[in-house]
Amino acid sequence: MAVPERRDRRATVWDAPTRLVHWLIALLIPFSWWSAHNDHLPWHRLSGYCILGLLVFRLIWGFIGASTSRFGEFVSGPARVRAYLAGRLSAGVGHNPLGGWSVVAMLTALAAQVGLGLFSIDEDSLEPGPLAALVSFDTARAIAHIHHLMFWVVIALVVLHLGAIAFYAARGRHLTRAMIVGRAALPPGAQAPRLVPVWRAVLAAAAAAALVWFVAHGLRL
Amino acid sequence: MRPSHRLALAALALVVVGSAAIADVSGPQAVKARQAHMKALGASAKAVGEQIRAPAADLGVVRAEAAKIDAAAKALPTWFPAGSGPSSGAKTEALPLIWTDTVGFAAKQRALAAAAAKFDQIAQAGDAAAINPAFREVAAACKSCHQTYKEKDKD
Numbered sequence: 545m546a547v548p549e550r551r552d553r554r555a556t557v558w559d560a561p562t563r564l565v566h567w568l569i570a571l572l573i574p575f576s577w578w579s580a581h582n583d584h585l586p587w588h589r590l591s592g593y594c595i596l597g598l599l600v601f602r603l604i605w606g607f608i609g610a611s612t613s614r615f616g617e618f619v620s621g622p623a624r625v626r627a628y629l630a631g632r633l634s635a636g637v638g639h640n641p642l643g644g645w646s647v648v649a650m651l652t653a654l655a656a657q658v659g660l661g662l663f664s665i666d667e668d669s670l671e672p673g674p675l676a677a678l679v680s681f682d683t684a685r686a687i688a689h690i691h692h693l694m695f696w697v698v699i700a701l702v703v704l705h706l707g708a709i710a711f712y713a714a715r716g717r718h719l720t721r722a723m724i725v726g727r728a729a730l731p732p733g734a735q736a737p738r739l740v741p742v743w744r745a746v747l748a749a750a751a752a753a754a755l756v757w758f759v760a761h762g763l764r765l
Numbered sequence: 766m767r768p769s770h771r772l773a774l775a776a777l778a779l780v781v782v783g784s785a786a787i788a789d790v791s792g793p794q795a796v797k798a799r800q801a802h803m804k805a806l807g808a809s810a811k812a813v814g815e816q817i818r819a820p821a822a823d824l825g826v827v828r829a830e831a832a833k834i835d836a837a838a839k840a841l842p843t844w845f846p847a848g849s850g851p852s853s854g855a856k857t858e859a860l861p862l863i864w865t866d867t868v869g870f871a872a873k874q875r876a877l878a879a880a881a882a883k884f885d886q887i888a889q890a891g892d893a894a895a896i897n898p899a900f901r902e903v904a905a906a907c908k909s910c911h912q913t914y915k916e917k918d919k920d
Contacts, residue, residue, distance in 0.1 A: 665807075665811060667807065667907075667911060667915075668807075668810065668904050668905075668907040668908040668911065669807055669810035669811040669813075669814050669904060669907075670814070670901070670904045670905075670908060672811065672814060672815075676811070677811075677815045677818075680808065681804060681807045681808035681810075681811045682804055682808070684811070685807070762818075764820075
């Protein structure tokens, strides 16, 4: 039986590493908040190391991963963002021009947050970040204070992200399922994303883990 | 009234007015001094923690900082004069409870002084294995008092 031509073409829109990074970060942000709020700083530190590793992995993946994961594919100039906002772009696959910038903002804010955490110290000097030894007590306390304030920036971006998902859902575009299972219907005329072999993800994960290990040991080998 | 008496009275008045002016700023000054002391104490604790975590601890650093911590712990009861709480108008995280629950606060101070004295003794003796647990007892004493008598971070 011939496949009817009008049937939806389906393809993997988000590759497995990108989805895994996304959902692990989604779990680790509330866990980081909870562990800090309830004074479980060893857990908080571990959670930060995991997020750091995921961010480093995602950064590498942004250059060698599947096409929809690459910065070069989803980071657009202002003209494209304006065209998207004006509805002048046909539906594509992956992040839209505005969503791409929201990804960049989220990754940047998380990187800043983790970076501040590395240099932070608690008021009792019991639980320093791995790089707090590089700065004075006063500086590490000031950084801890900014780390607390920076959490609100992360929250704002999470709220914006959830708001955008709700906005598209209200217009009949349900985005969450594809981020879970990876596959989604392709818009007419859109090309399926190019996927990459899994060994690249293994290499990127090993590089990320090595960097986290180095940072966690206070930049000492 | 003889001129010399008048002069003495004027001097006395000046002293009284002057003392009153000093009394007005003593609260905020005590807050500032306390914060400087606490920062120094935190810096000492940070330095000790770094030596403990270092591949090879510099016992000289640990000894020097342990002596400072012990001296600070002994002096700490003088860092909280009456009027150096939030009522002084200065920005402070010291809770008014410090001056109302004096018995409980004094107990925390004694716990710190005891832990700091023990830590200093162990550090000066160079007992490397005992330094870490003794130091953690000092830091735990800091934390235990802060939890009850210091304002939590609002953000």
